[in-house]
Amino acid sequence: MRLTPLETLGIILTVAAGTQITRWLPFWLFPENKKPPAWVTDLGKVLPAATMGLLVVYCLKGVAWTVPPHGAAELLAILAVAALHRWKGNVLLSIAGGTALYMVLVQCVFA
Amino acid sequence: MERTERLRSALRAAFPVTVPVLTGYVCLGVAYGVLMAANGYGPLWSVLMSAVGFCGSMQYAVIPLLAAGFEPLQAFLLTLMVNARHILYGLSMLERYKGLGWARFPLIYTLSDETFSLVSTLDPPEGVARRDFFLCVSLLDYGYWVTGTTLGGLLGSVLTFNTAGLDFALTALFVVLFLEQWKERERRPAGITGIACAAVSLAVFGADNLVIPAMIMILAILLGGRKLTCA
DSSP states (O other): SOOHHHHHHHHHHHHHHHHHHHHHHHHHHOOOSSSOHHHHHHHHHHHHHHHHHHHHHHHHHTOSSSSTTTTHHHHHHHHHHHHHHHHHHHHHHHHHHHHHHHHIIIIIIOO | OOHHHHHHHHHHHHHHHHHHHHHHHHHHHHHHHHHHHHHTTHHHHHHIIIIIIIHHHHHHHHHHHHOOOOOOHHHHHHHHHHHHHGGHHHHHHHTTTTGGGHHHHHHHTOOOOOHHHHHHHHHOTTOOOOOHHHHHHHHHHHHHHHHHHHHHHHHHHOSSSSSTTHHHHHHHHHHHHHHHHHHHGGHHHHHHHHHHHHHOOOHHHHHOOOOOHHHHHHHHHHHHHHHHHHH
């Protein structure tokens, strides 16, 4: 522990404050009792899809595409998730199946 | 009595959809607790950070700062940059979190990546109030993270089960929720925009700086596209 308890508490509160600013900002800018401009409402409808795409890529940012196995474990597991989801449409099954396959791949196949 | 029954049915609806978050958060939370302990910060500190800060990847990012020295300004700026993506979540949730009264405080306070992905995509089943459903999802997720951190801080290196790859549950969760969004035809261009902008940003700016350029590109393209379709 490099920092004193008081300094550590300070960092924790700083990080919490920064995080909460980013979470509350849109709600402060566009309060409930005022009708937000049309572009904000329109954006709110399509942003979740775009953000989910961003989050998928964000999760894969650490993958080394240029060296073997070229992200094969990630790609195969994602394909499995998509196939399972297409087949059964069960959120839990798709996630559990994909994760189990990924664990086998990184622990046994590409280890 | 009626109130408990109402909450119970909300919990019954919310719990199954949070199970992927449960696995992901417990793994990542345990890993966080272990990592903090390795840097000399015991369970009290990691749990306090998880409970008050509740910001997943940012908590990992701040460990090097905790190990280096007291740099509050740097910690603050880093937090704003890493968590800037939350602004997109708030913008998306303005409508859905409307008129929920006091519940907005815990809902917005705990609006993490995973919670956002669930509350922005899923609707409560018939008979369950939106507020109760959103609250149960958010508070369950929050509980998983804090519990995971506590376990990690306490157990430390006692764990022997090979958990390598278990955190893929979160990637899989985002993939599934992307596919759920994909079901609506008119949302597909936005989904493609999200992936393309993030991929371009990753290639150009690298893994550590991908979020903000990607966000700016996404906002620019979606707003530009809206102008085209309205004109």
